[in-house]
Amino acid sequence: xxxxxxxxxxxxxxxxxxxxxxxxxxxxxxxxxxxxxxxxxxxxxxxxxxxxxxxxxxxxxxxxxxxxxxxxxxxxxxxxxxxxxxxxxxxxxxxxxxxxxxxxxxxxxxxxxxxxxxxxxxxxxxxxxxxxxxxxxxxxxxxxxxxxxxxxxxxxxxxxxxxxxxxxxxxxxxxxxxxxxxxxxxxxxxxxxxxxxxxxxxxxxxxxxxxxxxxxxxxxxxxxxxxxxxxxxxxxxxxxxxxxxxxxxxxxxxxxxxxxxxxxxxxxxxxxxxxxxxxxxxxxxxxxxxxxxxxxxxxxxxxxxxxxxxxxxxxxxxxxxxxxxxxxxxxxxxxxxxxxxxxxxxxxxxxxxxxxxxxxxxxxxxxxxxxxxxxxxxxxxxxxxxxxxxxxxxxxxxxxxxxxxxxxxxxxxxxxxxxxxxxxxxxxxxxxx
Amino acid sequence: xxxxxxxxxxxxxxxxxxxxxxxxxxxxxxxxxxxxxxxxxxxxxxxxxxxxxxxxxxxxxxxxxxxxxxxxxxxxxxxxxxxxxxxxxxxxxxxxxxxxxxxxxxxxxxxxxxxxxxxxxxxxxxxxxxxxxxxxxxxxxxxxxxxxxxxxxxxxxxxxxxxxxxxxxxxxxxxxxxxxxxxxxxxxxxxxxxxxxxxxxxxxxxxxxxxxxxxxxxxxxxxxxxxxxxxxxxxxxxxxxxxxxxxxxxxxxxxxxxxxxxxxxxxxxxxxxxxxxxxxxxxxxxxxxxxxxxxxxxxxxxxxxxxxxxxxxxxxxxxxxxxxxxxxxxxxxxxxxxxxxxxxxxxxxxxxxxxxxxxxxxxxxxxxxxxxxxxxxxxxxxxxxxxxxxxxxxxxxxxxxxxxxxxxxxxxxxxxxxxxxxxxxxxxxxxxxxxxxxxxxxxxxxxxxxxxxxxxxxxxxxxxxxxxxxxxxxxxxxxxxxxxxxxxxxxxxxxxxxxxxxxxxxxxxxxxxxxxxxxxxxxxxxxxxxxxxxxxxx
Ligand SMILES: Cc1cc2nc3c(=O)[nH]c(=O)nc-3n(C[C@H](O)[C@H](O)[C@H](O)COP(=O)(O)OP(=O)(O)OC[C@H]3O[C@@H](n4cnc5c(N)ncnc54)[C@H](O)[C@@H]3O)c2cc1C
Ligand code: SF4
Ligand code: SF4
Numbered sequence: 001x002x003x004x005x006x007x008x009x010x011x012x013x014x015x016x017x018x019x020x021x022x023x024x025x026x027x028x029x030x031x032x033x034x035x036x037x038x039x040x041x042x043x044x045x046x047x048x049x050x051x052x053x054x055x056x057x058x059x060x061x062x063x064x065x066x067x068x069x070x071x072x073x074x075x076x077x078x079x080x081x082x083x084x085x086x087x088x089x090x091x092x093x094x095x096x097x098x099x100x101x102x103x104x105x106x107x108x109x110x111x112x113x114x115x116x117x118x119x120x121x122x123x124x125x126x127x128x129x130x131x132x133x134x135x136x137x138x139x140x141x142x143x144x145x146x147x148x149x150x151x152x153x154x155x156x157x158x159x160x161x162x163x164x165x166x167x168x169x170x171x172x173x174x175x176x177x178x179x180x181x182x183x184x185x186x187x188x189x190x191x192x193x194x195x196x197x198x199x200x201x202x203x204x205x206x207x208x209x210x211x212x213x214x215x216x217x218x219x220x221x222x223x224x225x226x227x228x229x230x231x232x233x234x235x236x237x238x239x240x241x242x243x244x245x246x247x248x249x250x251x252x253x254x255x256x257x258x259x260x261x262x263x264x265x266x267x268x269x270x271x272x273x274x275x276x277x278x279x280x281x282x283x284x285x286x287x288x289x290x291x292x293x294x295x296x297x298x299x300x301x302x303x304x305x306x307x308x309x310x311x312x313x314x315x316x317x318x319x320x321x322x323x324x325x326x327x328x329x330x331x332x333x334x335x336x337x338x339x340x341x342x343x344x345x346x347x348x349x350x351x352x353x354x355x356x357x358x359x360x361x362x363x364x365x366x367x368x369x370x371x372x373x374x375x376x377x378x379x380x381x382x383x384x385x386x387x388x389x390x391x392x393x394x395x396x397x398x399x400x401x402x403x404x405x406x407x408x409x410x411x412x413x414x415x416x417x418x419x420x421x422x423x424x425x426x427x428x429x430x431x432x433x
Numbered sequence: 434x435x436x437x438x439x440x441x442x443x444x445x446x447x448x449x450x451x452x453x454x455x456x457x458x459x460x461x462x463x464x465x466x467x468x469x470x471x472x473x474x475x476x477x478x479x480x481x482x483x484x485x486x487x488x489x490x491x492x493x494x495x496x497x498x499x500x501x502x503x504x505x506x507x508x509x510x511x512x513x514x515x516x517x518x519x520x521x522x523x524x525x526x527x528x529x530x531x532x533x534x535x536x537x538x539x540x541x542x543x544x545x546x547x548x549x550x551x552x553x554x555x556x557x558x559x560x561x562x563x564x565x566x567x568x569x570x571x572x573x574x575x576x577x578x579x580x581x582x583x584x585x586x587x588x589x590x591x592x593x594x595x596x597x598x599x600x601x602x603x604x605x606x607x608x609x610x611x612x613x614x615x616x617x618x619x620x621x622x623x624x625x626x627x628x629x630x631x632x633x634x635x636x637x638x639x640x641x642x643x644x645x646x647x648x649x650x651x652x653x654x655x656x657x658x659x660x661x662x663x664x665x666x667x668x669x670x671x672x673x674x675x676x677x678x679x680x681x682x683x684x685x686x687x688x689x690x691x692x693x694x695x696x697x698x699x700x701x702x703x704x705x706x707x708x709x710x711x712x713x714x715x716x717x718x719x720x721x722x723x724x725x726x727x728x729x730x731x732x733x734x735x736x737x738x739x740x741x742x743x744x745x746x747x748x749x750x751x752x753x754x755x756x757x758x759x760x761x762x763x764x765x766x767x768x769x770x771x772x773x774x775x776x777x778x779x780x781x782x783x784x785x786x787x788x789x790x791x792x793x794x795x796x797x798x799x800x801x802x803x804x805x806x807x808x809x810x811x812x813x814x815x816x817x818x819x820x821x822x823x824x825x826x827x828x829x830x831x832x833x834x835x836x837x838x839x840x841x842x843x844x845x846x847x848x849x850x851x852x853x854x855x856x857x858x859x860x861x862x863x864x865x866x867x868x869x870x871x872x873x874x875x876x877x878x879x880x881x882x883x884x885x886x887x888x889x890x891x892x893x894x895x896x897x898x899x900x901x902x903x904x905x906x907x908x909x910x911x912x913x914x915x916x917x918x919x920x921x922x923x924x925x926x927x928x929x930x931x932x933x934x935x936x937x938x939x940x941x942x943x944x945x946x947x948x949x950x951x952x953x954x955x956x957x958x959x960x961x962x963x964x965x966x967x968x969x970x971x
Pocket of ligand 1 (some may be wrong): 045
């Protein structure tokens with residue numbers, strides 16, 4: 001019987017395993033060095049905040065794997081020998097495969113800062129990272145201040161986590177406004193204010209120079225590049241992005257760049273070896289406007305759904321539909337459908353509306369040559385994925401979208417609606433423009 | 434880890450004072466239980482309840498209004514009281530004891546027996562009871578008052594906690610209103626109408642059969658009939674509620690119209706019980722148990738009610754409109770037509786185990802009906818001490834034995850002692866989930882004939898588990914959401930908390946057409962459209 005081995009028990013690896021099982025009775029083994037069972041990385045913050053316990057972040061009951069005849073192996077893969085189709089484990093044993101799926105995810109970026117490996121300096125990615133923050137920042141007596149370096153989605157989650165235990169947070173962000181490489185100005189500015197309203201010490205336009213150690217090899221303080229200021233702290237969160245977790249592949253014949261290089265069919269240069277999820281990099285260029293490496297939950301899942309077909313004999317290209325994503329900035333939910341860039345590109349324009357309470361806003365991007373709707377960012381207002389997906393497929397013009405916005409509203413019942421205000425602002429802008 | 438657990442999520446000085454005030458209020462009640470005779474009862478009662486309510490209000494204002502609007506679940510699984518810690522167990526044991534005393538030993542609360550004056554706690558409530566109904570208090574009046582106070586005080590807290598969420602606020606205001614007006618004030622005031630030649634049973638209008646299992650007991654039906662037009666109106670309203678109003682509202686809005694907007698049991702669970710909602714078991718084993726339990730209780734309640742009614746119809750039929758046989762045959766025909774209709778029209782939606790279960794429970798019920806029609810239940814004697822751990826030494830006729838056992842086992846032990854007493858251990862909706870026969874009926878309807886569903890927002894779910902964690906009914910909401918599938922479950926009470934806590938805006942409770950309401954998918958929205966077409970078709 002064909003043996004499919006999957007390295008990585010994250011969303012990508014688990015999705016491909018589940019779908020292979022649905023379509024075949026191949027032998028499946030999932031390997032991971034992190035945890036015994038699949039858990040939701042996106043929920044790490046809620047464990048620290050006490051909303052959930054670790055076991056609640058496991059999407060399937062422990063009996064699920066046996067019931068579906070999916071074998072789980074705990075161990076760290078040290079190297080892949082593609083010629084003999086063998087995995088070598090750090091623990092000393094090895095495993096034969098017929099088909100190999102690499103789904104090893106990401107690791108936090110560390111840019112060679114002095115002191116980046118001290119106890120108390122850490123990223124937030126794995127279960128081990130969670131354990132370490134629990135160790136170093138259990139409360140505000142043990143951790144008198146934390147400094148977070150890097151203003152992205154994980155940085156703000158870490159800030160919220162520490163805030164929930166009343167630990168003072170200094171948040172160093174290199175850009176001059178939060179996540180403004182992705183968010184348009186109005187949105188980014190609103191989030192800046194929201195962060196400060198939560199009493200987080202947000203420092204825009206600052207970089208980390210070094211992390212200083214106390215006599216026990218623990219974090220004592222950080223020094224800021226721009227001002228030379230030294231800030232005392234017990235924990236430093238390194239959240240300046242992630243990159244593919246593929247160091248152990250370097251010694252193999254599998255071609256890599258920043259990630260494991262794959263074609264549109266998610267195949268590597270070696271037959272029967274595939275890569276999906278955060279660690280995969282599209283050869284040549286990203287698909288459509290997507291980046292070559294997509295480190296989000298949904299794309300990992302979609303690659304898994306697609307690759308399962310290929311492995312089960314129905315070779316398919318990975319052809320994701322319209323882009324979408326979501327996140328939450330402290331109390332403000334964010335969703336996006338289609339493409340809205342931080343600055344309108346050529347032949348693009350943005351319409352921006354913000355509610356006076358400073359927690360809700362939307363930005364709509366459209367093509368100025370033919371008025372086609374290109375995408376929307378929404379903050380504090382939930383929208384229907386299905387409707388926007390359809391409108392993008394139908395290439396609706398922006399007027400249509402603005403007029404039919406109530407159809408797309410997904411807020412809970414009895415919520416106040418703002419579509420009228422939005423439409424009024426939109427019409428108004430057209431007249432003055 | 435051990436030393437530095439974050440349970441010291443500190444409360445402020447103001448909160449400490451508020452907590453102390455609330456505890457003093459409760460302490461006054463406790464003193465009354467131990468027969469401390471307060472000189473001025475109305476004043477002490479007012480002080481006590483005032484401190485409890487005031488303490489809760491100040492505490493919650495400090496907890497929520499000092500922070501920005503948003504989800505407030507920090508530390509839930511760290512706090513001893515809400516994570517089955519020492520405080521949780523202590524509270525559970527305290528509540529359970531209270532229920533046992535309340536149901537079985539009311540004299541320890543000071544209830545005057547055989548015409549004696551009330552003492553202790555019950556006596557403390559005499560002035561308030563006199564004010565409302567003109568009568569002295571009973572243990573049930575004490576309980577009703579405390580129950581209402583709890584719903585009001587914690588309802589206020591809940592509304593602050595969800596002050597960004599109008600759905601939560603409105604439904605909480607609604608349960609607060611129904612509890613205060615319908616369950617408490619109106620029935621007490623109506624008792625004033627009673628005189629020597631006119632009396633109505635205590636009637637909480639919103640409390641329908643079968644939740645209200647004594648709705649059709651002979652003494653109640655007699656009282657209604659004797660009370661002429663008014664009584665008849667209530668009796669007929671009761672029946673219309675069961676067969677017309679409730680099915681109609683459940684069709685339009687799902688069972689939430691009752692469970693989360695009206696019901697008193699639900700009301701207490703959603704307010705005072707909110708802090709324990711995450712404790713409900715989400716495992717498949719618990720779900721299996723739930724299906725057995727809840728359907729068995731429904732059968733039990735139907736059988737009991739039928740036994741009781743058919744017995745008094747048997748020896749007293751000229752007083753009512755039916756004879757025993759007409760009654761039994763109509764129930765049998767009604768159930769048969771109902772089941773046949775479901776099996777025929779909904780055959781595609783029923784899986785094998787639902788199918789088998791439905792048939793099994795049907796046969797059981799019909800067997801009882803046949804049994805009742807051949808035997809005169811009032812002639813069969815049962816000794817209760819075998820079934821009640823010796824608490825009850827009387828010998829009963831079969832119908833009243835069933836009725837008493839139901840009242841004891843289900844009405845008292847299950848819904849009270851376990852259902853509420855175990856809030857801090859089993860979660861706040863154990864009764865609603867495992868026991869309530871009313872919930873079963875509406876649940877079957879919600880699953881099969883209702884416009885209500887929780888819509889899943891395409892492919893946006895990140896499987897974080899917040900929804901499942903906070904589902905008080907133990908529904909693994911995530912299991913559906915991560916498949917892009919709508920949630921259509923008979924047990925969902927539509928509390929809307931899963932939707933509120935979802936950090937990605939994935940869930941929306943809504944009423945829409947029945948077509949496509951149940952939408953199992955293989956591949957989620959956002960992926961290759963051809964792949965979705967291919968796989969979601971088969
Ligand atoms: C805190 C946080 C919040 C996030 N929130 C969101 C969000 O809201 N929305 C969103 O879209 N995305 C979010 N992401 C990103 C998302 O979680 C990732 O894109 C996704 O988990 C990647 O899944 P994966 O299956 O590719 O890899 P992973 O989940 O990283 O799984 C890879 C697994 O492989 C194991 N592994 C790696 N190398 C080896 C080896 N050599 N031997 C054995 N095992 C190995 C790893 O230990 C790991 O368990 C978040 C990420 C983090 C860290
Ligand atoms: S599924 Fe959601 S709405 Fe239904 S009972 Fe559970 S938490 Fe409440
Ligand atoms: S809370 Fe929302 S995102 Fe999290 S598992 Fe539930 S539906 Fe998915």
